[in-house]
Amino acid sequence: MSILTAKRERVRAAEWKMTPGKFLEYFFMYLFAAVCLIPLIWMVRTAFIPKEFELKLFKIAAPTIANFKSIWDQAPWISYYANTIFVVGSVLIMQYITITMAGYAFARLDFYGKNTLFMLFLTQIMIAADVLILPNYKTISAMGLANTLIGTAMPFFASAMGTFLMRQTIKTIPYELEEAARIDGCNLFQIIVKIYLPLLVPCFIAHGLIAASYQWNNFLWPLITINSVNKRLLTVGLAIFAQQAEIGAAWTDTCAATFLTVAPLLLVFLFFQKRFIESFAHSGIK
Amino acid sequence: MSTITRTASVNNGLSRARRKKLRTTRLALFLLLPSLIFLALFTFYPIAYSIYMSLFKNNQATYRTGPVYIGLENYIRLFTKDKIFAQSFKNNIIVAIVTVPTSIALAISMALFANKVKKFKGLVRVSFFYPTLLPMVAVANIWLFIYTPMYGLLGFINPNWRFLTNPNTVLWALIVMLIWKQAGYVMVFFISGLQNINPELYEAAHIDGANSRQIFWKITWPMLMPTTLYVMIITMTNAFKLVDHLYIMTKGGPGNSSNMLLFYVYQTAFDRSNTGYASAMTVVIIALLLVLTAVQFFTQDKRTHYA
Numbered sequence: 001m002s003i004l005t006a007k008r009e010r011v012r013a014a015e016w017k018m019t020p021g022k023f024l025e026y027f028f029m030y031l032f033a034a035v036c037l038i039p040l041i042w043m044v045r046t047a048f049i050p051k052e053f054e055l056k057l058f059k060i061a062a063p064t065i066a067n068f069k070s071i072w073d074q075a076p077w078i079s080y081y082a083n084t085i086f087v088v089g090s091v092l093i094m095q096y097i098t099i100t101m102a103g104y105a106f107a108r109l110d111f112y113g114k115n116t117l118f119m120l121f122l123t124q125i126m127i128a129a130d131v132l133i134l135p136n137y138k139t140i141s142a143m144g145l146a147n148t149l150i151g152t153a154m155p156f157f158a159s160a161m162g163t164f165l166m167r168q169t170i171k172t173i174p175y176e177l178e179e180a181a182r183i184d185g186c187n188l189f190q191i192i193v194k195i196y197l198p199l200l201v202p203c204f205i206a207h208g209l210i211a212a213s214y215q216w217n218n219f220l221w222p223l224i225t226i227n228s229v230n231k232r233l234l235t236v237g238l239a240i241f242a243q244q245a246e247i248g249a250a251w252t253d254t255c256a257a258t259f260l261t262v263a264p265l266l267l268v269f270l271f272f273q274k275r276f277i278e279s280f281a282h283s284g285i286k
Numbered sequence: 287m288s289t290i291t292r293t294a295s296v297n298n299g300l301s302r303a304r305r306k307k308l309r310t311t312r313l314a315l316f317l318l319l320p321s322l323i324f325l326a327l328f329t330f331y332p333i334a335y336s337i338y339m340s341l342f343k344n345n346q347a348t349y350r351t352g353p354v355y356i357g358l359e360n361y362i363r364l365f366t367k368d369k370i371f372a373q374s375f376k377n378n379i380i381v382a383i384v385t386v387p388t389s390i391a392l393a394i395s396m397a398l399f400a401n402k403v404k405k406f407k408g409l410v411r412v413s414f415f416y417p418t419l420l421p422m423v424a425v426a427n428i429w430l431f432i433y434t435p436m437y438g439l440l441g442f443i444n445p446n447w448r449f450l451t452n453p454n455t456v457l458w459a460l461i462v463m464l465i466w467k468q469a470g471y472v473m474v475f476f477i478s479g480l481q482n483i484n485p486e487l488y489e490a491a492h493i494d495g496a497n498s499r500q501i502f503w504k505i506t507w508p509m510l511m512p513t514t515l516y517v518m519i520i521t522m523t524n525a526f527k528l529v530d531h532l533y534i535m536t537k538g539g540p541g542n543s544s545n546m547l548l549f550y551v552y553q554t555a556f557d558r559s560n561t562g563y564a565s566a567m568t569v570v571i572i573a574l575l576l577v578l579t580a581v582q583f584f585t586q587d588k589r590t591h592y593a
Binding site: 026029037105110111120121123132137139154234262278281 | 307308310311313314315317318320321322323324325327328329330331332333335336339395396399403406408409410411412413414415416417418419420421422423424425427428429431432439466470471474475477478498523526527529530533534548551552555556561564565568571572575576579
């Protein structure tokens, strides 16, 4: 026993010895990590640098918010934020309802056609709404929801990914809890709300982070659905702003606008870094 | 007499079980209904609608008469006459073939490093992962500057590099950006894949005197195989969806040398109002995605891993 432990210790020590190969690996990977950060650092720097230095890469100057002041009047950024938050919020609320109900059915109930319905849900993962922009636009136009935020959000109200995540998680919750509640006279609605919802909170957070960042970053679909300036989402507003700015080549303005678009999500990410990465990893487990 | 009663009671029991299952089915359908409504409206119906509309001529020329049935003519034109479609199709394949293995190789080394590094662990993970969280249009703005001749980041190294305006280099310049954007996302799957490998395997290998190359190829790589196959399918299907950057950076140009299928659908349907033709292209994309999923479905059982 002690011999084995000693051997393990020696092996551990050997693992941490710096060899030339290892040194090179560490050197290049640190370098690579630094290179990966350059686009972000440059964007943030340019957003805060005085306009006259925008093309001087190594110029150091006191940060200024003049660029933000200059773009503030050129587009309705507050509306962009509000619209984006509205779409992200309504997608999240609707998905939480639909995926909890469907996830419970797939996890706990034995019913006719279960496998067929499961396959039908899979279709959404295979053929995502991203590629169905044309027919979906026809559908929301026919419903009179073209150029509305709710029409922009609606194709995402059901989520097969989320349903499967809920199903997996509900399966790990002991069935005895549900039985006990049933004996105490709870109906299904009470069981879901009182027993399952509190236990599903980590799952909701994980799914919420993924769904929210997907919606926050979505572009082609809201570009198609929205025509009025005041109903645009952040990404669309940014893209159209950048197209105009391109003519004047005002990098400081483009970067300030880009910063406005990415800052909320990046801030949330920096605070919940570990949770974010774990959530994205779990989205891949089927 | 007694046999008859028993049969009756068995029958009764069977039908009771069946009746119970029927009741459960009703409950299940009620629970699934909200999801099914939205899936029907925005997944099943649009697939059927695309297939149906792809058989019609429906563009500005047929604006007065309404859609005209033309059979498979849209498809024949797509595959025999349309050079832009051929170019976009080819670009899609190139992007998939190049970005998928490169992202995976890069992601594995990033995951191995992010897993074992001690100093600046958080910063390393953030710098690998943050591109995933940026919207593609923001990434496109940033990289547009990187590639700007004279004044951009690369222009600083060589002011004459014009990667985005040269039809021979534009796709490759975009591929570099796509790999940078995607590798961190792929890395996350490998980090969790690595954490699922039993550490005793590594200890045993060390005791047997294996070197690090042997350890990677004999333990890590085969144990990661299920993750790798899964990631391959995700990144392959993603290759069809990643088109937002074209709107900002090239509009598919110069001369469609960087166009992609989905962006061509967008241009055909919304810039040129040729919905019949765009529907046919949508059907082609759907078919390609189905083929990819079928490949995954049939290789699933043959996944090479030691478990």
